[in-house]
Amino acid sequence: MREISAATITDAVARMCIEANYSLPDDVRDALREGLAVEESPAGRDVLEQLLENAEIAREEQVPICQDTGFAVVFVDLGQDAHITGGDLYGAIGAGVRKGYEEGYLRKSIVAHPLERVNTGDNTPAVIHVEVVPGDGLRITVAPKGGGSENMSSVRMLKPSDGVEGVKRFVVETVKTAGANPCPPIVVGVGIGGTMEKAAILAKKALLRRTGERSPVPFDAALEAELLTLVNNTGVGPAGLGGRVTALAVNVETFPAHIASLPVAVNIQCHAARHKEVTL
Amino acid sequence: MSGTIYTGRDAAHKRMFALLQSGKELPVDLRGQVIYYVGPTPAKPGRVIGSAGPTTSGRMDAYAPLLLAYGLKGMIGKGLRSQSVRDAIREHKAVYFGATGGAAALLARKVKSCEIVAYEDLGTEAIRRLVVEDLPVIVINDSSGGDLYTEGVRAYER
Numbered sequence: 349m350r351e352i353s354a355a356t357i358t359d360a361v362a363r364m365c366i367e368a369n370y371s372l373p374d375d376v377r378d379a380l381r382e383g384l385a386v387e388e389s390p391a392g393r394d395v396l397e398q399l400l401e402n403a404e405i406a407r408e409e410q411v412p413i414c415q416d417t418g419f420a421v422v423f424v425d426l427g428q429d430a431h432i433t434g435g436d437l438y439g440a441i442g443a444g445v446r447k448g449y450e451e452g453y454l455r456k457s458i459v460a461h462p463l464e465r466v467n468t469g470d471n472t473p474a475v476i477h478v479e480v481v482p483g484d485g486l487r488i489t490v491a492p493k494g495g496g497s498e499n500m501s502s503v504r505m506l507k508p509s510d511g512v513e514g515v516k517r518f519v520v521e522t523v524k525t526a527g528a529n530p531c532p533p534i535v536v537g538v539g540i541g542g543t544m545e546k547a548a549i550l551a552k553k554a555l556l557r558r559t560g561e562r563s564p565v566p567f568d569a570a571l572e573a574e575l576l577t578l579v580n581n582t583g584v585g586p587a588g589l590g591g592r593v594t595a596l597a598v599n600v601e602t603f604p605a606h607i608a609s610l611p612v613a614v615n616i617q618c619h620a621a622r623h624k625e626v627t628l
Numbered sequence: 629m630s631g632t633i634y635t636g637r638d639a640a641h642k643r644m645f646a647l648l649q650s651g652k653e654l655p656v657d658l659r660g661q662v663i664y665y666v667g668p669t670p671a672k673p674g675r676v677i678g679s680a681g682p683t684t685s686g687r688m689d690a691y692a693p694l695l696l697a698y699g700l701k702g703m704i705g706k707g708l709r710s711q712s713v714r715d716a717i718r719e720h721k722a723v724y725f726g727a728t729g730g731a732a733a734l735l736a737r738k739v740k741s742c743e744i745v746a747y748e749d750l751g752t753e754a755i756r757r758l759v760v761e762d763l764p765v766i767v768i769n770d771s772s773g774g775d776l777y778t779e780g781v782r783a784y785e786r
Binding site for chain 2: 388389391395398399401402403405406409411412413414415416417453454455456457465467495496499527528529530531581582583584585587588589590591592618619620
């Protein structure tokens, strides 16, 4: 059994919270550049140029890309032969978020109760998804998620008879309704199958993929390409001002479904598709 | 945009709305002023302000018509406004400007001074007075009923 100290986890999480918020991933930057090459709308081009310049400033000056430094969403693959010492996994991650958001001058955006709405002051708790996997490793992904784009996300329990056309209609309708709100160009995560919460987690996980990387499942990869075209045909464009580049990517994740169900979740991510990953 | 503007988002709006509803004065005179919907990150030492991009304006829709009736003249944010806000913009001859969501590091560079003027207890949601220089904004809703979101999307829809 391999031992991993809680302090190591805390330090790694703190560092990832800061890095994710200061540095736009290269794949997203490249996708923005590609978008600039095809965007026809002058206002849309201006927005894409601003976003590229913004990412450069953030990286150079070591400041957050966006003032909404997000809810800290943390995915953990915990090897069943790994043993955490000197504290518990959830506590270690929480301490990392607290440390990262304080030391990185990140915004504290979490309220303790959804209706009483008093800020917790340290951006905790994190939303933590743990999966136990074979081996003795520990993989942690930190994905700070902004409220503006999260608010435009949606889950719908379709009927099996709605089929793939129903899924397409729902995705396009969600993007159209969101309009300018989620700071397009967006990345769209689509989770199909499982139960309601399974579909939602799949949609969130779909956002962790590198921009431009297609699903290994041929059916899903074809659906991704078609959905990207449909989403870009909405004309929403950069910042919702009208244009060709509404989404940089549409990523689909699927899971077996009940004979009675076709759950679909659409998780919208702004252009600041931030995520950092470490294997300890 | 260049000059003096004020910041405010959800929590500050809720308080100001309650004051106006009960006929009381606001802690800051916003008549003839522009409000920027933003909750900046904490400023690093030696900096004027942290990253400071617009938040989603729609969350202020419930409060905006009363503020416009009171005399607020401009709002800067991102995203769609409700019909009642668009009507109030026309009626009170105001303007809704869009700033680029997500361009928070770039927008922060345009802020030349920043001081908290009300509701300090709200932290990032406090009301701040900013002096900005060449803040890049675009008119979304004007006083004659124009709506760039609708017109822009229509031009590129397929």
